[in-house]
Every structure is written in structure tokens, then in C-alpha cells.
Amino acid sequence: MERYIMMDLIAWMESTFGAHIEWKQVVLIGMTPMFLIAFAIEWQVMRKRGAGQQFYWKDILTNLNLGGSYQLFELAAHVIFVGAAVFWFWHHRFFTIAINGWTLLPIFLGVEFCYYWFHRCSHRVRWFWTAHVVHHSGEHMNMTTAMRQSLLYPITGWWLFFMPLVLLGVHPAVVFILYACDLVYQFFIHTESVGKLHPVLEYWFDTPSNHRAHHGRNDCYIDKNYGGVLIIFDRMFGTYVEEQEAVDYGIKRQVHSHNLLTLNFHEFIAMWRDVAQPGSLWQRLKHLWAPPEYERASTHQSSVQSQ
Template sequence: MSINPSVIAIPVYFLLIGIEFIIHRVNATKSYNLKDAMTNINCGVVSQITGAFLMVILFNAYTYMEANYGLFHIPMVWWAFPVAFITFDFMYYWAHRLSHEINLFWGGHSVHHQSEEYNLSVALRQSSTQILWTFLFYLPIALLGVDPIVFIVAQGINLVYQFWIHTESISKMPKWFEAVFNTPSHHRVHHARNPKYIDKNHAGTLIIWDKLFGSFAAEEERPQYGITKPLKSWNPVWANFAHYTEIYKNLKRIPKLKDKLRLLVNKPGWQPEYLGGYQPAPEIDPNYKKFQNRTSTRLNLYVIIQFVVIMLTTLSFLYFLTEMDIAQKVISAILIIFSVASFGLLFEHRKWSRGLEVIRIVFMSIGFVYIFGGLNPGFTLLIIALVYLLSSSIWFKTTRQKAVTLST
């Protein structure tokens, strides 16, 4: 069984999201949108599933670098943890900052900024590709000789800390705290698309890095959240490829190889002068309407229940990861990613989304027996799979409604 800390952290995250949601409902605060929150979490699911494969490779690379090229080989003593934590936070700042300033890197990180709301669910909206661009920033920690376990602990603390700052429920922390640490106020600025706030407050835990390197901005007027070119989709898979697709389109428009390379490494919005030059972040349109569309209560309830099933499946996948063979891992990953993509397509009323969902229900039933039957064989699994197949199929049939045009 896996000791993946996500198995413990995810239920805690869901509990805190639920508490914030209830508080906001009681206070009549409109910061949660069903489809947006589910898309945030589904992006996190896709990130966890792909990360289960990528992190093995990247962790092995770190371990190899530390063992063979570490300068000091810092032992696992008490002082190694604060050293690793501060060093990691410093490198995180630069990895994060350059993820905003390099177009190719922004292709990964933009996923985290796509939500037009700001609540704890946004913290779970993570990219599946960002680690490919940012992992190199952490190899100097391996060269310093920080033990891989100490590195993972420092990374985990940094990640967990950042969860609570994705909220509007907290206005300001005490002045001394605001001066040193990243806070909800500082991070709201970071998630804003207001031109004055763009590319500010990149800190993970310590806001001092932004103050030292000139990227700090204090929160003044209430931020408008999201990216300058809204995603307008509830599909977590498309969310991971949207900006890369935009890069590809722009590359095709540029004739010169040198300018193609500059497009990749310059800031988002850069283009050659002969195509109009750099396009800065636009001013906020006071008449702008957030992306939204109507869906029936039956469909919403159906997707919510299926969503819960997939969350439990994801936790099981992470928990039993070390006991699965490669085929079980790959099939599980495909089914989970297929499922969360299908939910997004249903919310968007795509013409072929209903047929795709029927296929998903069938393959989920078969996959459940194949994957978990190998871990815990028994007739009960077959019964559960049949009940899921029949109940989901019958229920889904009752959710049909007239197509609704998505707002723009």
C-alpha cells in the first residue's frame, strides 16, 4: 500500500473546502460555482494521476544527483529541515516567477490561474505539465546535498502551506505576519488579472523574496480573478493544453525560426513587431460576464454523484499504487482522466458528450472488476460493478435536456 501523503491530505482538503462553502452560504458570499469548483478539483485529479508516473522519474533523478554529485551530503539532522525549507522556498520563488515570465512555462502554470473564482478549491487546480519545466530549478538542492526525504518534506510543507491562502474568507493577517509570510491578501493579488497586479507576489511561503526582488504588490482594490484570455471550458484535460494550443497557433504565424524561439522564451503576449509587437494585459472590462451556462438539476446531481465515485477511485488508485502492475496503473489512469473529462463535456452540452458518457460507464464497470479484482478477487466486485453499470445507465437516461448555449 502507498504512503502517498495525498491519501491523507485530500480528505482534509475536501473537509476544509466544505467548511468554507458552508460559511460562505451562511454569510451569502458568492465565491463558489459548482462547475468551476468541480473543474478545479478535477484538474487536481488529473495532476495527481499523471504525477504518479512523472514523480517516480523525477524523484529518481533527484536521488541520483544527490548521491553522485552532492557537494556536502547533509545528513538527516534537525537543522537540515529548516535549511531545506528555506532553500526550497527560494528556488520555488524563481521557478514560479519564471513560470509567469516564460511563455512555454506559462503553458503549464496557467492551469492554476484559469478559475474566475477564488476559494479553497482553486488551490487544488494544478497542472499536469508544469513539473516538466520547473523540476530543474530544484536540482541545485540535490547538488547542495539535501537528502531526498528531507527534500520531499520541505516540498510537502510548502505545498500544504499554500492551500489556506486561496481564500477570501480571511482579509488580513497581523502586520508582522503579512511582512514575512505569504498570506491570502498577497496571494489574491497573484491570482488577479488586473494589469497592475499581473506577475506579482510569486512567493510560496515567504513573501520576503518578492520584496527583495521587486515583484511585490500590496492588495488595494478587490482583484478580478482568472487569466487575460478566459478558458471558457469545464474540461480539465483541455485546460492543460489550452495555452500550448495557443502557442502552436502563434508559431505557425511566425515565419522566422529565431522569432519562433523567442515566442517560446519571452513573456506571454510577446510577438514580433511585424505581427503587432508585445500585447500587454488588457484593462478589465466593467461589463465582462464570467463564463457560465445552465444545466438541469438532474444532470448536476448525476455528475456530482459520479464525481464522488471518481474521487473514491482516485484515492484507491493512490493508496494501492505500489501493489498495481503497470497495466493496472495505466488503465486506472486512463479511466479516471476519461471520467473527469466526460463530466466537463456534459456540463458544456457537447453534441457527442452523452454517447461518450455511456461508453465511460461501461468501461468503468469493466475496469473496476479488472483492476480491483486483481488486488482483491471476489464475486462481490462483480455485483458492485453490475449495480454501478445498471444504476448509472438508468439514471443518466433521465438527465436528458434541451441543449443550452454557453455564455461567452
């Protein structure tokens, strides 16, 4: 009988630790020493170039603390409810897709496609932006910026975007291991140490240049370049932009804080504050799914009059 390394590993881990393993965090935590080594190399390279202005140690420590708390909270959330929810979808799958050399690449493309829409919604739907804003609130770019993540992700429901693959019959462990590989790749493109690559690579892949543009709050860069490993879906759906002018990192309504609670919850609280403003139920609830910049005319007018 033909056997495959990934499925053998999954079977062994599940028989040892139980079925509800948070595979994404297993991979990311396992890769953390490599991440830190890569960051140390990046820092040395940039320091020797005399370009260490993106390395502010208070910001770096904040990024590391955000990353560590995110990993721990995601593990807890998976044990409490996400794992059970994911396996509900698995038990109601339409098919069972074998994992082998023929199916692995199409599945990865499916993961990348799901990630594109998760990432795009995380910018254009305020409910999801309340979590993703943490990642974009950093005003300096280095590899630790990739660790700048939110506790709210499991609450806002990142995992729902990948459930179509599970319903189609891809084992959740395979989906989340491949998604973790996607995130591992993205860690290394959060850097200014690498310039533009060969045009062919820039055309197909999310490179450091393409991802720097994604993090810009310049008007020309807002809500562009959502891809993870690939940039092809941005080209297909009209959200691609080339890095040209100097990138100004951060968010339009910048939060100036190193407090983990403030960084994690400031936008979530602001969203519910907007929902609580007087108006019809439809107007109030629209703040949950409208873009982050959406303002009700009456609310905006009243806030202006009160100034």
C-alpha cells in the first residue's frame, strides 16, 4: 500500500495527542527558532549597510510579545471551540480527497485562494479588520513585523475561510499545515533587506517588494497585494500594485502604543462604540460588515458639531 509522509505524520500525532491538534501553530511554533535566526541575520545585514532605522527595540519586543500571546491564545481557542467546529465541517464533507503528489499542488493553490479572500476581507470588512489591524499598526518593517498578530483572529473567524476546502474533502490537518507553510513563507518577505527580484518572480510571487507595498498607508498602496505566497490572484482580481514610491508603514488612524491590550482591542472597541451610536438597527449593524473607513452621515455630523 502506498503511504505518504504527511498523512503518516498526521495519523501518528492524532493517535498520540488526539484529533483536535492546532496544526498551524504546531508548524509556526516549531519554526520560531528559525524565524529568530533569520531576523538576527537581517539585522546584521541592515546594520552593515547603515540602514538600521527600521529596528526600534521597543517595537521589536512588542512584535515578539504580540506573536507569543497570539500563538498561545490560538492554541487555547482551538482546544475550546475552533477544533470542534472545524471537525464538524470535516464530518459533513462531500468527498474525501486523497493526499498525494497529484493532489498536493492543487490543494495548496486552493489554500492560497482561500487565504487571498480571507486577507481581502480582513481589509474590507471591519469585523475582520478589528483583528488584522494589529498586524498593520507597526510603523517599521522588519521580519518581526510578521509576528505582530492579534488575539482576536479565532474570535473573528479566520478559520471559516478555509472550511470550503474541508467540506470538499481535504483533511483539516492538511489544510492548516499548508496554510502554516504559507505563513512561514510570509515571515521572510517582511523585510527591507531584499530589493526587487527578477521580473518573473515579481510577476508570480508575493515578494518582499510586493509585500512592502501591501503594508503602506500611502493612498496608492491601500488595500493592495493580498496574496500569501503567490501574487497571481491579485493580478486576476485587480488588487495588484507595484512598489514604486517610498512606503509609509502603518495605518491611517495610527495607534501609538506598545500596550498589548490597547493594540489588540482598540479597533474592536471602536467598532462596537460606532454600533452603539443612535440610529436604525440596520445603520448600526452595518459597521460590522462595512469597510473600516465607513461612517454614518448622522454620526459624522454629530461628531463634527460636538468639536
